[in-house]
Amino acid sequence: MRVARRFLVSGRVQGVGFRFFALDAARREGLHGYVVNLPDGRVEAQAEGDDAALDRFEMALRRGPSGARVAQVTVDDTGPTGHDTGFEIR
Secondary structure, three states: OEEEEEEEEEEEOOOOOHHHHHHHHHHHHOOEEEEEEOOOOOEEEEEEEEHHHHHHHHHHHHHOOOOOEEEEEEEEEEOOOOOOOOEEEO
């Protein structure tokens, strides 16, 4: 069953390649959505796909790339759009 989630990642997550890390993780899992830097220093990711794939994506976000220091990940369930748009950096 297709599900969707919104992830807000805080900590040292900008300027360390976090969006590219998230892009690679999402594409490996076959997810659709996007990742974007927010003006307040956090990173937001919206992703949809298989529930287990989203769980693995969340684990990757909690780890982050080597230069990142993830302090917190907030996860909210959202409604899936059903669009197969791939995953992109915005």
